[in-house]
Amino acid sequence: MIPDPNSLYGPLDPAPDAGWSSAPPRMGFFTDTSVCIGCKACEVACKEWNNVPGSGLDLLGMSYDNTGALTANSWRHVAFIEQPLPAGHRSPPFTGTPTGEPVSAASAAVAAGTGNRTGTDPGLPTGAPSAAARMATSGPADVLGDPIDAGQRPRHGQGSGDAGAGPQFLGMPGAQPPGRGTGAEGRADFRWLMMSDVCKHCTHAACLDVCPTGSLFRTEFGTVVVQEDICNGCGYCISACPYGVIDQRKDDGRAWKCTLCYDRLGAGQTPACAQACPTESIQYGELDELRERAAARVATLHERGVPEARLYGHDPNDGVGGDGAFFLLLDEPEVYGLPPDPVVTTRDLPKMWKRAGLAALAMAAATVAAFVGGSS
Amino acid sequence: MSPHRPEVGELFRRFRDRLAADRPGTTDPAAETDGATAATASDAPAATANGGPSGTDTRAELSPRNGDPNRRRAGRRRGGRGGGEELRVPEAEFTSYYGRPILKAPVWKWDIAAYLFTGGLAAGSSLLAAGGQLTGRPALRRAGRVTALGAVGASAVFLVKDLGRPARFHHMLRVAKPTSPMSVGTWVLTAFGPAAGVAAIAEAAGWLPRHGLLGLARRALPPVGHAAGLLAAGTAPALATYTGVLLADTAVPSWHEAYPELPVIFAGSALASGAGVGLLAAPPAEAGPARRMAVAGAALELFGAHRVETRLGLLSEPYRRGRPGRLLRAGRLLTSAGVAGALLGRRSRVVGAFSGAALLAASVATRFGIFYGGVASARDPRYTVVPQRERVEARRAGTDSSPDRAAPPVL
Numbered sequence: 001m002i003p004d005p006n007s008l009y010g011p012l013d014p015a016p017d018a019g020w021s022s023a024p025p026r027m028g029f030f031t032d033t034s035v036c037i038g039c040k041a042c043e044v045a046c047k048e049w050n051n052v053p054g055s056g057l058d059l060l061g062m063s064y065d066n067t068g069a070l071t072a073n074s075w076r077h078v079a080f081i082e083q084p085l086p087a088g089h090r091s092p093p094f095t096g097t098p099t100g101e102p103v104s105a106a107s108a109a110v111a112a113g114t115g116n117r118t119g120t121d122p123g124l125p126t127g128a129p130s131a132a133a134r135m136a137t138s139g140p141a142d143v144l145g146d147p148i149d150a151g152q153r154p155r156h157g158q159g160s161g162d163a164g165a166g167p168q169f170l171g172m173p174g175a176q177p178p179g180r181g182t183g184a185e186g187r188a189d190f191r192w193l194m195m196s197d198v199c200k201h202c203t204h205a206a207c208l209d210v211c212p213t214g215s216l217f218r219t220e221f222g223t224v225v226v227q228e229d230i231c232n233g234c235g236y237c238i239s240a241c242p243y244g245v246i247d248q249r250k251d252d253g254r255a256w257k258c259t260l261c262y263d264r265l266g267a268g269q270t271p272a273c274a275q276a277c278p279t280e281s282i283q284y285g286e287l288d289e290l291r292e293r294a295a296a297r298v299a300t301l302h303e304r305g306v307p308e309a310r311l312y313g314h315d316p317n318d319g320v321g322g323d324g325a326f327f328l329l330l331d332e333p334e335v336y337g338l339p340p341d342p343v344v345t346t347r348d349l350p351k352m353w354k355r356a357g358l359a360a361l362a363m364a365a366a367t368v369a370a371f372v373g374g375s376s
Numbered sequence: 377m378s379p380h381r382p383e384v385g386e387l388f389r390r391f392r393d394r395l396a397a398d399r400p401g402t403t404d405p406a407a408e409t410d411g412a413t414a415a416t417a418s419d420a421p422a423a424t425a426n427g428g429p430s431g432t433d434t435r436a437e438l439s440p441r442n443g444d445p446n447r448r449r450a451g452r453r454r455g456g457r458g459g460g461e462e463l464r465v466p467e468a469e470f471t472s473y474y475g476r477p478i479l480k481a482p483v484w485k486w487d488i489a490a491y492l493f494t495g496g497l498a499a500g501s502s503l504l505a506a507g508g509q510l511t512g513r514p515a516l517r518r519a520g521r522v523t524a525l526g527a528v529g530a531s532a533v534f535l536v537k538d539l540g541r542p543a544r545f546h547h548m549l550r551v552a553k554p555t556s557p558m559s560v561g562t563w564v565l566t567a568f569g570p571a572a573g574v575a576a577i578a579e580a581a582g583w584l585p586r587h588g589l590l591g592l593a594r595r596a597l598p599p600v601g602h603a604a605g606l607l608a609a610g611t612a613p614a615l616a617t618y619t620g621v622l623l624a625d626t627a628v629p630s631w632h633e634a635y636p637e638l639p640v641i642f643a644g645s646a647l648a649s650g651a652g653v654g655l656l657a658a659p660p661a662e663a664g665p666a667r668r669m670a671v672a673g674a675a676l677e678l679f680g681a682h683r684v685e686t687r688l689g690l691l692s693e694p695y696r697r698g699r700p701g702r703l704l705r706a707g708r709l710l711t712s713a714g715v716a717g718a719l720l721g722r723r724s725r726v727v728g729a730f731s732g733a734a735l736l737a738a739s740v741a742t743r744f745g746i747f748y749g750g751v752a753s754a755r756d757p758r759y760t761v762v763p764q765r766e767r768v769e770a771r772r773a774g775t776d777s778s779p780d781r782a783a784p785p786v787l
């Protein structure tokens with residue numbers, strides 16, 4: 001069989017190129033981040049279905065995202081970004097919300113307490129709302145609950161801006177209503193961007209092309225899957241992935257990533273994450289249909305005044321030949337931790353081999369010259 | 377629960393300490409926990425100057441934009457081996473997700489860098505051996521063959537040891553894939569290793585008794601070794617240069633963009649290290665070809681390394697800074713010293729041996745420098761985002777901005 005001229009780069013239908021005859025249509029994900037609520041049901045469903053081991057409990061201290069990145073033990077990763085949006089010419093946000101202290105310590109305590117035993121521990125004990133009262137009376141507190149004296153630097157927090165003025169920003173949303181400590185003029189509108197990231201199942205998958213054992217293979221659905229009984233943990237795929245998706249499991253040595261639930265696809269079922277997504281942010285289906293749906297969604301959003309909506313990874317002419325899992329984003333890709341313009345490394349492979357061949361010839365020629373030329 | 381992660385809250389505590397350390401105008405004792413290396417300590421004023429999110433860019437205050445104080449340090453959180461980074465040029469403007477790396481840094485450890493050296497050494501010394509064999513220089517032949525076997529044996533150990541599942545090393549032999557430089561390299565090594573081994577064993581012929589069955593082997597071995605030595609030398613250039621493609625065929629920015637130079641550097645480095653073996657082992661009268669090989673190898677190596685350090689713009693930076701920079705500078709010095717010694721001290725065995733050792737050390741330094749330069753470029757999202765962003769902007773400027781890629785929201 002003559003390989004497709006676009007085998008390494010350019011638009012291509014990957015399954016037939018990999019040798020599948022009568023392959024079913026290419027399947028994929030369309031992740032519409034404009035409706036993602038960051039619930040992480042996809043992360044949980046993926047772990048449950050695929051028996052992915054836990055990665056431990058970490059607080060990364062940067063946002064509500066404590067997964068951090070796609071890893072061998074997280075095949076879905078919900079990114080969380082908080083962005084300030086200045087009011088501009090609009091009326092300032094939250095104009096009606098009161099500023100300053102709560103009316104009284106007692107009212108804060110009443111608001112925080114519960115009438116009945118909740119059974120949660122720790123928590124505010126019923127009938128003893130002293131914690132709430134303490135928070136309300138002891139003046140401004142940072143988000144960790146440490147009191148802030150007006151003239152003194154806080155023990156925690158980064159101390160940017162006027163340190164004593166109110167809640168300290170720690171990279172995550174504060175615990176107080178906006179403007180309570182800063183006053184109405186300091187309030188800024190903001191938005192939360194959430195995106196469920198996943199293996200892109202590239203048309204030109206560098207991980208698959210560089211795998212020296214044949215452990216990674218192209219399924220009939222056009223997806224890319226690691227065979228765990230073949231992988232010997234050489235780690236080449238990990239360096240080759242332009243998205244930083246595939247990763248080595250440390251205590252196991254092998255490389256792991258999203259399989260797009262190959263086992264479920266074979267049985268005609270929806271992948272676990274898409275099945276679990278409560279807002280249909282993760283949509284699964286035939287890639288061609290998903291691309292149409294995504295284009296329509298972008299048009300709708302532009303119409304409704306969201307000009308920043310754009311697709312990522314949908315274009316078969318991009319550096320990786322289009323992704324099997326593509327996204328609708330509301331900001332530049334790098335804001336979400338995605339590379340802005342990934343190019344599959346094997347695009348340049350023919351040129352690399354050529355250079356290596358030339359270097360090898362030069363080496364042989366230099367050796368011959370060293371032994372033939374000269375007198376000693 | 378994974379045993380590889382610290383207990384709950386540990387990362388958060390460190391994050392808080394870092395924030396406290398970056399606060400302008402404070403001397404928090406927590407700062408010392410982070411500024412452990414000398415390089416970072418000397419850069420502390422620079423770090424604080426643009427450190428706080430409110431420093432230069434007020435837009436960055438609530439967003440994970442550039443200027444996030446933990447941006448430069450995110451890489452260290454993962455690896456802990458990044459070494460002291462130095463800040464000499466102004467930071468390029470870019471956006472990232474809380475400063476976290478986009479790419480996964482190579483999981484290859486130091487043994488792959490060591491393999492780059494031993495593989496090249498095996499190739500260079502088998503070329504030297506073949507030359508000595510064909511031109512009647514037994515000292516070069518013997519030293520080259522023995523070194524080639526030792527180096528290729530060490531290579532196999534390094535390669536297998538670095539696998540996540542060493543017991544499955546033979547899975548490499550399931551397939552032959554030209555799109556996978558590692559697969560190509562596996563097969564090159566499979567051809568080279570046994571040939572180099574037979575050639576080296578043939579050197580033992582002189583120790584065998586003259587009569588009997590072993591006497592027969594004594595007579596048969598030299599021609600067999602001759603053929604094996606030529607076979608090994610035939611595959612040696614491929615063994616020396618495929619590693620350049622191995623590194624370049626990755627998403628690691630500073631390796632990939634250096635793809636025209638890496639095979640040249642590695643070919644030169646292999647020649648120089650093979651020549652180093654010749655200079656160490658052969659008497660000055662026989663070492664003439666080794667000296668000329670040293671000059672040719674050093675020229676290729678220095679030319680390639682210079683190109684890599686200057687041609688790639690931002691992506692050259694990892695090769696100039698920190699540990700990779702020091703290694704490459706050391707490699708350059710040692711190479712120059714080795715060549716100078718080889719040329720000037722052509723009558724002295726001692727000077728020849730010293731320059732041979734310098735060439736070998738230079739090869740080690742260059743390989744490790746190139747290896748760790750690439751690793752550093754993968755750890756910092758700047759080297760991923762900035763060149764790609766420039767590409768996008770250039771394309772956008774060329775084709776006029778399309779409506780669905782309208783200006784990002786005012787932040």
